[in-house]
Structures are given as C-alpha cells and as structure tokens.
Amino acid sequence: xxxxxxxxxxxxxxxxxxxxxxxxxxRQGALxxxxxxxLFGVLRYGENFYSEYNxxxxxxxxxxxxxxxxGMTFVIMTGGIDLSVGAxxxxxxxxxxxxxxxGAEIAIAGAIGAGLVVGLINGGLIAWFKIQPFIVTLAMLxxxxxxxLILADNTNVYVDFASGFMDLDRREFFGLPLRIVIMVAAxxxxxxxxxxxxxxxxxxxxxxNEDAARLAGLPVERILLAVYGMSGALAxxxxxxxxxxxxxxxxxxxxxxxxxxxxxxxxGGTLLTGGLGSVGTTLVGVVLLGLIFNMLNFENxxxxxxxxxxxxxxxxxxxxxMVVLLQNQLGRRPITAGA
Amino acid sequence: MTDxxxxxxxxxxxxxxxxxxxxxAYGAIxxxxxxxLFNAIFTDRFLSMQAFRLNVTQVSTVIIxxxxMTLVIATGGIDLSVGAxxxxxxAVAPLIFLSDRAPFDIAWFGTVSAFAIAILVxxxxxxxxxxxxxxxxxQPIIATLVLFIAGxxxxxxxxxxxxxxxxxxxxxxxxxxxxxxxxxxAFLVIAIVAIAAWVVRSTVFGRYLLAxxxNEPAARLAGVPVARVKLAVYVITGLLAGLAGxxxxxxxxxxxxxxxxxxxxxxAIAAVAVGGTPLTGGRANVVGALIGALIxxxxxxxxxxxxxxxxxxxxxxxxAIVIAVLAQRGRAT
Numbered sequence: 234x235x236x237x238x239x240x241x242x243x244x245x246x247x248x249x250x251x252x253x254x255x256x257x258x259x260r261q262g263a264l265x266x267x268x269x270x271x272l273f274g275v276l277r278y279g280e281n282f283y284s285e286y287n288x289x290x291x292x293x294x295x296x297x298x299x300x301x302x303x304g305m306t307f308v309i310m311t312g313g314i315d316l317s318v319g320a321x322x323x324x325x326x327x328x329x330x331x332x333x334x335x336g337a338e339i340a341i342a343g344a345i346g347a348g349l350v351v352g353l354i355n356g357g358l359i360a361w362f363k364i365q366p367f368i369v370t371l372a373m374l375x376x377x378x379x380x381x382l383i384l385a386d387n388t389n390v391y392v393d394f395a396s397g398f399m400d401l402d403r404r405e406f407f408g409l410p411l412r413i414v415i416m417v418a419a420x421x422x423x424x425x426x427x428x429x430x431x432x433x434x435x436x437x438x439x440x441x442n443e444d445a446a447r448l449a450g451l452p453v454e455r456i457l458l459a460v461y462g463m464s465g466a467l468a469x470x471x472x473x474x475x476x477x478x479x480x481x482x483x484x485x486x487x488x489x490x491x492x493x494x495x496x497x498x499x500x501g502g503t504l505l506t507g508g509l510g511s512v513g514t515t516l517v518g519v520v521l522l523g524l525i526f527n528m529l530n531f532e533n534x535x536x537x538x539x540x541x542x543x544x545x546x547x548x549x550x551x552x553x554x555m556v557v558l559l560q561n562q563l564g565r566r567p568i569t570a571g572a
Numbered sequence: 573m574t575d576x577x578x579x580x581x582x583x584x585x586x587x588x589x590x591x592x593x594x595x596x597a598y599g600a601i602x603x604x605x606x607x608x609l610f611n612a613i614f615t616d617r618f619l620s621m622q623a624f625r626l627n628v629t630q631v632s633t634v635i636i637x638x639x640x641m642t643l644v645i646a647t648g649g650i651d652l653s654v655g656a657x658x659x660x661x662x663a664v665a666p667l668i669f670l671s672d673r674a675p676f677d678i679a680w681f682g683t684v685s686a687f688a689i690a691i692l693v694x695x696x697x698x699x700x701x702x703x704x705x706x707x708x709x710x711q712p713i714i715a716t717l718v719l720f721i722a723g724x725x726x727x728x729x730x731x732x733x734x735x736x737x738x739x740x741x742x743x744x745x746x747x748x749x750x751x752x753x754x755x756x757x758a759f760l761v762i763a764i765v766a767i768a769a770w771v772v773r774s775t776v777f778g779r780y781l782l783a784x785x786x787n788e789p790a791a792r793l794a795g796v797p798v799a800r801v802k803l804a805v806y807v808i809t810g811l812l813a814g815l816a817g818x819x820x821x822x823x824x825x826x827x828x829x830x831x832x833x834x835x836x837x838x839x840a841i842a843a844v845a846v847g848g849t850p851l852t853g854g855r856a857n858v859v860g861a862l863i864g865a866l867i868x869x870x871x872x873x874x875x876x877x878x879x880x881x882x883x884x885x886x887x888x889x890x891x892a893i894v895i896a897v898l899a900q901r902g903r904a905t
Contacts, residue, residue: 314713316838358894362898364894364897364898365850365851365852365897367650367841367851368845368851368893368894368897369894371838371841371842371893372842372889372890372891372893372894373890374838374890375838375886375887375889375890375893376886376887376890376891378883378886379883379884379885379886379887379890380883380887381883382881382882382883382886383881383883383884383887387881387883492652492717492720492721493721495713495714495717496717496721499714499717505711505713505714506711541728541729541732541733543725543728543729543733544725544729545725546721546722546724546725546728547722547725547726547729549721549722549725550718550719550720550721550722550723550725551722553714553717553718553721554704554718554722557710557714557715557718558708558710561708561709561710
C-alpha cells in the first residue's frame with residue numbers, strides 16, 4: 234500500500250517527468266488500444282462495421298456494463314472493491330419486473346431503490362464495521378442473488394408490457410437510443426463529480442491514504458457509504474437496462490459482471506490501490522471489451538477463419554493482460570503498487 | 573489503527589470481553605461443533621454413511637482449493653483463477669485418457685499421464701499467475717483476473733466446447749473410490765491439509781510465507797526470497813486447483829468446461845475467511861480453511877435437508893460469512 238521509498242535519489246525533475254509520462258500512458262493506453270482496434274475493424278470489415286446501426290448496437294448493449302463499471306470506478310478509487318454488482322443488477326431487474334404492473338415509473342424507482350439499499354448496506358458494513366470490502370461484497374453477491382431468486386420464485390419474471398416500460402426503450406433523444414443517453418449522461422455526471430466537486434476530491438483522498446484523510450478531518454465513513462451506495466444504485470440502473478434487454482426480471486443474470494467491470498476499470502488505467510483514477514477511461518475500457526465480441530461476429534461473418542465464441546473470453550483476457558503489462562512497464566516508476 | 577480501542581476493551585476485562593476473546597479463538601470450532609450436534613439430533617439420517625459420503629464429496633474440492641488459497645492469501649495475494657484452472661485440468665485429462673494416439677492408447681499409461689499432465693498444466697498456469705505477480709509486480713487480483721476471464725475460454729477452445737463423457741474406473745478412483753467405505757477424497761483432503769499445516773508451521777518456507785505477507789519490504793530486507801515465495805504459492809494453488817478439477821470430473825463422469833469449478837474462487841475465499849485467515853496477509857490458518865469450508869457446507873446441508881429453499885440458504889450463508897469475519901475482527905495473533 235505504501236509507495237516505496239526510492240533509494241538512489243533521482244532528481245526531482247526526472248521524477249516529475251516519469252510521473253507525467255506514466256500518468257499519460259496510464260490514461261491513454263486504453264484509448265490507443267481502442268483506436269487501433271477500431272482502425273483495424275474499419276479497414277477489415279468496412280462500412281458495416283462503422284455503420285450507425287452497428288455503433289449504436291454495441292453501445293446500447295454495453296450501456297449496462299458501462300453503468301456498473303462507472304460505480305466500480307468510484308469504489309476502486311477509494312481502495313475498495315464491489316463484487317456484488319452483478320447480483321444486484323439481477324435483483325433490481327426482478328424488483329422491476331415485479332413492480333411493473335403498478336406502472337413503469339414505480340418499477341424503475343423500485344429497481345434503482347433496491348440497488349441503492351443494497352449498496353448502502355455494503356457501505357455501512359465497510360465503513361462502520363470495518364469489514365474488508367472484498368468480504369462484505371462477496372457475501373452480498375450471495376445474498377442479493379438469493380433474495381432475487383426468492384422474490385422471483387426461481388424463474389424469470391416477465392415485465393408487464395401494459396406498463397409501457399418496454400416502450401421507453403424505443404424512445405430516442407438527440408437521435409440516440411435511451412440506453413446510450415443514460416450511459417453517457419451517467420459518465421458525464423460522474424466525470425463532473427470526480428473532477429469538479431469536493432466529494433470527488435474526497436474520494437481520491439480516501440483512496441490515497443485513508444488514515445491521512447481521516448486525520449485531515451474528512452468524513453471517511455460517509456464518503457465510503459456514499460460511494461458504495463452509488464455503486465449499488467448504478468447497478469440498479471443497470472438492472473433497469475437489463476429489463477429492457479431481456480424483457481424479464483432475470484434472477485440468474487449478471488454472472489461475472491463484477492469481474493468484467495473490474496477489468497474495464499483496470500484497462501481504463503484506474504489503479505486498484507486507490508487514490509488515482511479517471512471516469513472517461515473506464516468508458517473506453519468498457520467499449521474496448523464490448524467491441525471484441527462485435528468484431529468476432531464480423532470476423533466469423535467474413536468466413537475466412539471461424540472462431541468459436543469461446544475465443545471471445547480468451548481474447549478479452551489477452552487484451553487485459555497486454556494493457557496491464559503495458560501500464561505496468563511504463564507507469565511503474567511513479568506509482569509502484571505495494572502488493 | 574483499530575487495534576487500540578480493542579486493546580482498551582481488553583483491559584476492561586469482565587465477562588463480555590472474555591466471551592469476545594473466546595469467540596475469536598474458538599468461535600469457528602464451536603460453530604462447527606454446534607452445527608454437527610444440531611444435525612445429529614434434528615436431521616434425519618445425518619449420521620448415515622450416505623449423508624457422510626455426500627457431504628465429503630461436495631466439500632472436498634472446496635477444501636483442497638481453499639488450502640492453496642490460504643497460502644496465497646497469507647502472502648497478501650489472492651487467486652481468482654482457481655475455478656478456471658479446474659476447468660482447464662478437467663478439460664485436459666479426458667483429452668489424454670480418451671486419446672487413441674500412441675502412447676496414450678495404453679490404458680495405464682493414458683490414465684497416469686492424464687493425471688500428471690492435467691495437474692501440471694494447471695500448475696503451469698499457476699506459474700503464469702505467479703510470474704505476473706512476482707516478476708511483473710502486477711496486483712494479484714488483476715493478475716489472476718486475466719486467467720479468470722480467459723481460462724474457461726481456453727478450456728472450451730481445447731474441447732471445442734463439447735462435453736466429454738467417459739467411463740474410466742481407474743481414473744475416476746480419485747472421485748469415486750471408496751477405501752474402507754470412505755470416499756477417497758477424504759484421505760486426500762486430510763493429507764493435503766496436514767502437509768500444508770506442517771509446512772506453514774514448521775518449515776522455513778512457512779516462515780517466509782508469513783513474513784512476505786506480513787511486511788513485504790521488511791521481509792525483503794531480511795533476506796526472504798519474496799519473489800520465489802510468491803511464485804511458489806501460485807504454482808501450488810494451480811496444482812491443487814488442477815487436482816480438484818480432476819476430482820470434479822471423476823464424480824460427474826463428464827467434463828463440461830462451462831461448469832467445472834464454477835464459483836470456486838468465491839467459495840474458497842469464503843472458506844478461508846470464515847476459517848480465520850484475514851485477507852490482509854501475514855497469517856495462514858490452514859486448519860481454519862478446512863473448518864471454514866465444513867461450516868459453510870454444513871450450513872447449506874442443514875438448511876436444504878430441512879426443506880429450506882436454496883435461495884434462502886444463499887442469504888443465510890452470506891450472513892454467516894459476515895458474522896464469522898466480524899467475530900474474528902481484530903483477533904490477536
């Protein structure tokens with residue numbers, strides 16, 4: 234956790250230059266990879282790849298992962314982790330479906346509220362009972378999934394079509410599908426909160442050095458509560474999007490979402506040790522991971538080589554590895570991870 | 573920083589603090605005994621051989637993986653890839669003993685090499701994890717996330733996504749054998765736990781392990797070969813996960829890369845935490861991992877055999893994990 238003391242004392246100027254080079258790469262490594270991937274796609278798959286339809290489909294489908302990863306970014310910036318988000322999204326989709334006969338607004342509010350409550354429980358246990366985030370949210374992963382299964386009686390619950398909930402998904406704003414608008418709005422808000430509010434600075438301060446933040450008089454407990462509450466609420470919104478995606482409350486959905494989200498955050502260059510991070514690059518990480526599946530479809534469509542969908546996870550893992558190694562090699566000097 | 577108030581509470585002494593202290597030291601064992609007693613009295617046929625075998629079969633792979641996880645966690649790390657490594661070894665073994673290519677078509681040779689190669693392949697992937705952590709100094713959670721994501725895909729690519737079914741009694745002895753009427757895995761588990769507990773307690777490697785997790789810079793200054801220790805624990809965990817994968821496919825009589833070892837990383841970590849090893853590193857309670865896995869298994873069996881739905885069992889398990897960790901918080905070494 235502690236930054237290592239550099240022996241041999243390089244000059245301050247060199248140190249600063251390394252820090253800057255490191256942080257630029259930390260931020261832009263993922264973007265470079267994304268640009269390369271898109272260029273490759275455009276050259277190889279042509280117009281269909283960069284058609285409005287394809288771009289919208291990729292973003293629309295990945296919007297829910299984006300929301301989860303956004304919440305995860307804030308959690309990770311405090312030095313924590315939230316393993317419960319996939320299960321919470323599933324739980325929220327069930328709540329949504331169960332409430333949908335009472336109207337779309339109530340259903341959506343209920344789904345997000347459920348996520349928020351779970352997140353606040355996580356945050357409370359972490360902030361005041363001082364249990365490690367990994368353990369708390371691991372237990373919550375089990376519990377939220379269990380509650381989702383109980384509420385849904387072990388099957389998928391259909392969303393009430395008369396509620397008009399499903400019609401919302403077809404709405405467009407500025408020519409963009411609602412799901413994309415929600416994701417972009419969430420990221421813009423998240424970026425503003427992180428960069429321009431006191432809360433954002435506090436989040437980074439807590440992640441940088443919790444003890445120091447406490448000594449400086451920051452309300453560490455309330456910050457943690459807010460961050461996990463936010464992660465839960467965003468998972469709740471992801472549950473609403475999942476409802477649009479599947480037209481059901483799906484208690485068994487969301488498997489492994491937490492780890493994909495962590496991968497997206499890491500690819501985006503946010504450090505798992507906390508104290509440093511960026512919201513925009515997380516979005517880049519999400520799109521990067523999402524694009525792989527899309528490109529695999531195009532590749533198979535060309536019929537030159539046929540890669541089974543199993544390759545998707547292998548390629549995703551390889552990309553995570555490459556980005557992490559890259560960040561590690563170039564971003565090593567300024568910020569050495571302790572563990 | 574949280575130590576201080578707890579120490580002060582100690583000095584207040586009295587029944588409450590005595591109880592708290594006892595809870596920290598013996599809570600897990602007491603919970604295990606209580607669960608056993610409860611089931612012995614209230615659960616039909618809990619004391620039957622059949623129920624015993626079922627429980628042992630279900631819990632043994634978790635224990636085997638949790639032992640490796642304990643060692644990794646002791647160094648301050650974590651291994652999210654264990655489930656995926658189980659799937660890989662489970663995919664590799666049938667490829668070998670079902671192969672009709674020489675020399676694997678010779679029955680005994682095919683079986684023996686299936687064991688050896690499958691476990692070694694898992695160990696090699698463990699080495700990959702270890703290199704990322706020890707040499708490239710990537711945080712363990714990210715380093716092992718790579719294979720968590722890719723590992724199952726690798727297993728599926730190897731088997732082309734098909735489910736391999738087989739009937740090979742020699743190979744399946746590891747999962748279905750019953751010397752003295754007791755499942756063979758029980759002996760394996762006892763041997764592995766005993767060896768690991770001995771290694772942690774009485775060998776130089778064990779001390780290196782705890783030193784690495786306790787305070788890495790200090791350990792390095794004191795001459796502990798930190799990198800090699802880390803490499804070793806990830807390899808050991810890989811080998812153990814490989815073994816667990818073979819047990820699972822032997823019991824199932826088939827290998828489905830999509831299912832073998834699913835959620836194992838979380839179950840193993842939960843067992844380790846319930847057993848009293850903190851995730852912060854520097855301590856390793858191997859027997860605790862055994863007890864933790866048994867507690868979680870028994871909670872599940874108890875609820876399910878009293879007709880409580882699986883979904884409720886998950887919630888109760890979650891509560892048990894939190895309570896167990898709360899009870900052990902701030903426990904003295």
